[in-house]
Amino acid sequence: MATAVETLDKLERRITISFPISEVQSEVEKRLKVRARTAKAPGFRPGKVPMKMVAAQYGYQVETEVLNDKVGQAFSVAANENKLRVAGYPKIEPKNAEGAVEGSLSFDATFEIYPEFVVGDLSAAEVEQVKTEVSDAEIDKTIDILRKQRVxxxxxxxxxxxxxxxxxxxxxxxxxxxxxxxxxxxxxxxxxxxxxxxxxxxxxxxxxxxxxxxxxxxxxxxxxxxxxxxxxxxxxxxxxxxxxxxxxxxxxxxxxLPEVDAEFAKSLGVEDGDLAKMRADIKENLEREVKGRVKAKTKDSVMDALVKAVEFDVPKALVEQDGQRLAEMTRQDMAQRGMNVKDVPFPPELFTAQAERRVRLGLILAELVKANNLQATPEQIKAQVEDFAQSYEDPQQVVKYYYSDRNRLAEVEALVLEENVVNYVLGKSKVTDKVLPFDELMGNNAQ
Known part of the structure; x- marks a missing residue:
C-alpha cells in the first residue's frame, strides 16, 4: 500500500509505502525453509540442520532481502499507478513510530521525477555553421610535414x-x-x-x-x-x-628531406608513384578530417543554442550520477597515461557543471527525437559505418567489426541520432555561416 504522492520541491516527491508485518514474516519463513534444504552445520547432515539454527545463521540476511524486495516492488507499483517517471534511485527510510500504522512496516520513499518540458520555437536560436576549404596550400603544407617525418x-x-x-x-x-x-x-x-x-x-x-x-x-x-x-x-x-x-x-x-618524386609517393602507399594521385589521396584524407572537425564545431554550436533556448530544472540525482561517472572516467584516463592516481581524490563535485550540462542536453535531445521522429534509421547507421570504414585498408572488415557487436553499433546509432538533431535544429534556427581557416580548425596541428 502507498500513500498519495507528496510534492517536496520542484522535482522532489515522496510517498509512504506500508505492508503488514505478517507478510514479511511469512515470506522470511518460506525462504528460510528453502535455505534449510541445503544448510550445513557441524554435527548435522546437509538439509538436516534445525530451523532455529538456520534462522539464527541466515535470518537477518533473509529478512533484509525480503524487505528490499517488498519495498522495491511496492515502490514500482506506486510509481506506475501514479504515472511517475522516476529519475535516479529513491531514498528509502523507515517511517518514524508516530507515522507508522500498527501491525505494519512503513517506509518513506523520497525521489525525483523527470521534468516536463517542450522544446518550443527555435527560430530565434542562433547557430554558427562552420565551413573550411582544403586548398593546394594545405596539401603542400601536409606534404612538407610528411617529408619531415621521413627526414x-x-x-x-x-x-x-x-x-x-x-x-x-x-x-x-x-x-x-x-x-x-x-x-x-x-x-x-x-x-x-x-x-x-x-x-x-x-x-x-x-x-x-x-x-x-x-x-x-x-x-x-x-x-x-x-x-x-x-x-x-x-x-x-x-x-x-x-x-x-x-x-x-x-x-x-x-x-x-626526401624529394617529392615517385619514390616518395610510393612510400605513402601510391603503388605506381603517380604524384597527382598522391595529392588527390592527401586531399581526400584532409577533407575527411576537416569534415569531422567541422561537424563537431557545428554540433557544439547547436548544443549551446539548445541549452540557451530550453530552460527547465534538472534532477539532482542524475547530475550526481553523471558527476561520479565523469570522475571515474578521469581517474581511468590518467591511470592509462601512466600517472599514479591511487591516492588522488576525484570529488564528483568538480564535475557538477559538466555533468549538469550533459544531463540537460541528454533530456533535450531525447525530447526532440521523440517529438519529431528523429530516430536513427538502419540505412543511416549503415551509411555511417561505411563512412568510417572508408579510411581503412579493408573496409569490409571494419563493417563486420561494427555489426558483430551490439554495443559498437549502439555508439554509431547515437552519433547518427545526434546528427539528425543537429540537422533538424539547423533547419529551424537562425544559421550564420562562419568560414574558419584550415590551421585554426586543425588547432595549428598542420603547421
Missing part, C-alpha cells in the same frame, strides 16, 4: 649522394650530438650532465640559451656559458637558479 641526417661537411650540407657550422635544422655538464656554484647537479646527447636545433626542445650557445659551433669545439632556469622550470631543485654549462659538440648532421 634523413648526414654528417655535415662530408660529401655524399645528396651533397655535403654546406659549411660544417651548427645551424637551425641541424642535429647536434654533444656532451654537456652543468654546475651551480661550482657543483654539478642532478640531471645536469649527459654524454652523446642529440637534439635538432630550432625545434625548441632545449632552453633558448642552450640552443643559442650551440649555434655556430663546429665539431670538436666547446663553449662555456651561463643559463638561467625559469622560475616555473619543471626541475624544482634548479628552478630560478643560474647554472654554468660547458658543452662540447661531438657530431653535427644536416637534415636531408
Amino acid at each position: 634523413h641526417f648526414h654528417t655535415k661537411g662530408e660529401q655524399g649522394a645528396h651533397g655535403d650540407g654546406g659549411e660544417p657550422v651548427a645551424q637551425n635544422g641541424d642535429r647536434a650530438t654533444l656532451d654537456f655538464v652543468g654546475k651551480i656554484d661550482g657543483v654539478e647537479f642532478a640531471g645536469g650532465k649527459a654524454d652523446d646527447f642529440a637534439f635538432v636545433l630550432g625545434e625548441g626542445r632545449m632552453l633558448p640559451e642552450f640552443e643559442a650557445a650551440t649555434l655556430g659551433l663546429k665539431s670538436g669545439e666547446s663553449k662555456t656559458f651561463p643559463l638561467a632556469f625559469p622560475e616555473d622550470y619543471h626541475g624544482k631543485d634548479v628552478a630560478g637558479k643560474t647554472a654554468e654549462f660547458t658543452i662540447t659538440l661531438k657530431k653535427l648532421e644536416w637534415a636531408h
